[in-house]
Amino acid sequence: xxxxxxxxxxxxxxxxxxxxxxxxxxxxxxxxxxxxxxxxxxxxxxxxxxxxxxxxxxxxxxxxxxxxxxxxxxxxxxxxxxxxxxxxxxxxxxxxxxxxxxxxxxxxxxxxxxxxxxxxxxxxxxxxxxxxxxxxxxxxxxxxxxxxxxxxxxxxxxxxxxxxxxxxxxxxxxxxxxxxxxxxxxxxxxxxxx
Amino acid sequence: xxxxxxxxxxxxxxxxxxxxxxxxxxxxxxxxxxxxxxxxxxxxxxxxxxxxxxxxxxxxxxxxxxxxxxxxxxxxxxxxxxxxxxxxxxxxxxxxxxxxxxxxxxxxxxxxxxxxxxxxxxxxxxxxxxxxxxxxxxxxxxxxxxxxxxxxxxxxxxxxxxxxxxxxxxxxxxxxxxxxxxxxxxxxxxxxxxxxxxxxxxxxxxxxxxxxxxxxxxxxxxxxxxxxxxxxxxxxxxxxxxxxxxxxxxxxxxxxxxxxxxxxxxxxxxxxxxxxxxxxxxxxxxxxxxxxxxxxxxxxxxxxxxxxxxxxxxxxxxxxxxxxxxxxxxxxxxxxxxxxxxxxxxxxxxxxxxxxxxxxxx
Numbered sequence: 001x002x003x004x005x006x007x008x009x010x011x012x013x014x015x016x017x018x019x020x021x022x023x024x025x026x027x028x029x030x031x032x033x034x035x036x037x038x039x040x041x042x043x044x045x046x047x048x049x050x051x052x053x054x055x056x057x058x059x060x061x062x063x064x065x066x067x068x069x070x071x072x073x074x075x076x077x078x079x080x081x082x083x084x085x086x087x088x089x090x091x092x093x094x095x096x097x098x099x100x101x102x103x104x105x106x107x108x109x110x111x112x113x114x115x116x117x118x119x120x121x122x123x124x125x126x127x128x129x130x131x132x133x134x135x136x137x138x139x140x141x142x143x144x145x146x147x148x149x150x151x152x153x154x155x156x157x158x159x160x161x162x163x164x165x166x167x168x169x170x171x172x173x174x175x176x177x178x179x180x181x182x183x184x185x186x187x188x189x190x191x192x193x194x
Numbered sequence: 195x196x197x198x199x200x201x202x203x204x205x206x207x208x209x210x211x212x213x214x215x216x217x218x219x220x221x222x223x224x225x226x227x228x229x230x231x232x233x234x235x236x237x238x239x240x241x242x243x244x245x246x247x248x249x250x251x252x253x254x255x256x257x258x259x260x261x262x263x264x265x266x267x268x269x270x271x272x273x274x275x276x277x278x279x280x281x282x283x284x285x286x287x288x289x290x291x292x293x294x295x296x297x298x299x300x301x302x303x304x305x306x307x308x309x310x311x312x313x314x315x316x317x318x319x320x321x322x323x324x325x326x327x328x329x330x331x332x333x334x335x336x337x338x339x340x341x342x343x344x345x346x347x348x349x350x351x352x353x354x355x356x357x358x359x360x361x362x363x364x365x366x367x368x369x370x371x372x373x374x375x376x377x378x379x380x381x382x383x384x385x386x387x388x389x390x391x392x393x394x395x396x397x398x399x400x401x402x403x404x405x406x407x408x409x410x411x412x413x414x415x416x417x418x419x420x421x422x423x424x425x426x427x428x429x430x431x432x433x434x435x436x437x438x439x440x441x442x443x444x445x446x447x448x449x450x451x452x453x454x455x456x457x458x459x460x461x462x463x464x465x466x467x468x469x470x471x472x473x474x475x476x477x478x479x480x481x482x483x484x485x486x487x488x489x490x491x492x493x494x495x496x497x498x499x500x501x502x503x504x505x506x507x508x509x510x511x512x513x514x515x516x517x518x519x520x521x522x523x524x525x526x527x528x529x530x531x532x533x534x535x536x537x538x539x540x541x542x543x544x545x546x547x548x549x550x551x552x553x554x555x556x
Contacts, residue, residue, distance in 0.1 A: 012264060017268070020268045021268050024271060024272020027272040027275075028276045028279060030276065031276025032279050032283070038284060039287035045480050045497065045542070056221065056225060057225070060220075063217055067213050067214060070251060071207075071210035074206045078206070171256075175256045178251055178255075179248050179252060185244075186240050186244035190220055190221075191240060193224045194227075194233055194236045
């Protein structure tokens, strides 16, 4: 295990360290995007404005979906660590499924917004909102593909607890996408109606 | 990292239940607002709940709790930089606007007081250059490009009574046919009369100065009031222009071809062609969409400036019409009341474009 993971002077698996560094940089990107959204908040000249299009019950449900997927993610990692491959496959599939459901909600929301007259170039709200949530949606999509790839790979060649660190970094990425949504849900959606 | 099999799963279940409950509470707070909580505390509560969720996921699902400190070190530094960026952006966009009203005004007042004592205000060179470009800092009479003395070739008598035909007398070479019959009442007193005056400025060489009414003795008190030229605050006009407009429309109102339309000449032309009220609407509600100015196409966005006061908007309008060229003949300066009367129009910036189209300016 030592040689395979290539432990260095940090005594840490470098793939995992690398993932944390990537997540730190991703924090900065989302910080800038959320900051941009807020900087231009209430500066749109023409409707629709956020209160006209946001649907809090719908977004709450999609937030639940993403939370559950995060939960399934830790279960999948736990199953792989104890070499319970059937459960690892089940939970990993569950994460990808719930991630896809979340994306479905987002596609539904985007279509609804565009039908309401809000496009990415319509007003400042449209521009900043679609760039922010779209970037997040792409992150979710990448995570879904990553986990599906992991799942398919487990059928192609034997997967065991030795591969847990690779699932762990996919999991770190997935949870990060979840916490970004936790912030977006509050800052972009909920605060609008306070 | 390694945990007892059932212990770890138990923790995960507990955490996801807490996360679910918090999400529901957040939803409930927004969907069923609690009046007793107040807006500020509702915000604080929502932010706190969000932070708790964030920490639960990071500590337990991402296992930062109990994992190597190097991971949390990297992640925290990323978070700190992200937060700093976030705070800097918020400060950049929100503080200057707040300062406009409070501190900036106080500073300007303090500066004026200072000028009174010592007779001179230190103006940084770049600011001086800006002000010098449009010449607004100098009294009108001292300016090299000051408009020539008014040609009072037309005498207009104010109306005597509601039913009377307004009488006017042309003593100069002006084209009579172009001069519509209209009252020359003091605009500050009568808004409608002021609005009705706008078409006559089209006539070349026709001067319809209200004070021309002085020539006629018959109007009594009203005529005396009408004789007073409407004064407007030139300093405020220049100040508002340099603080808000100069970035796009440039120091002498020349604009940037293709990007920001010129005001010099154009604003006065729009005013002369019946756009007196339209100009107020542009300032209050913005303007969005394709327009053509002096043969050049523009498809941009003029923001709304409704956050400026009625006085500021009136004076900046007077500034762009009067200071960027010859003062249009018969121009009646805008007053705060002219602006206040349009605040309730409730137009969108696209609707203002329609007003422009109706004026036939495109």
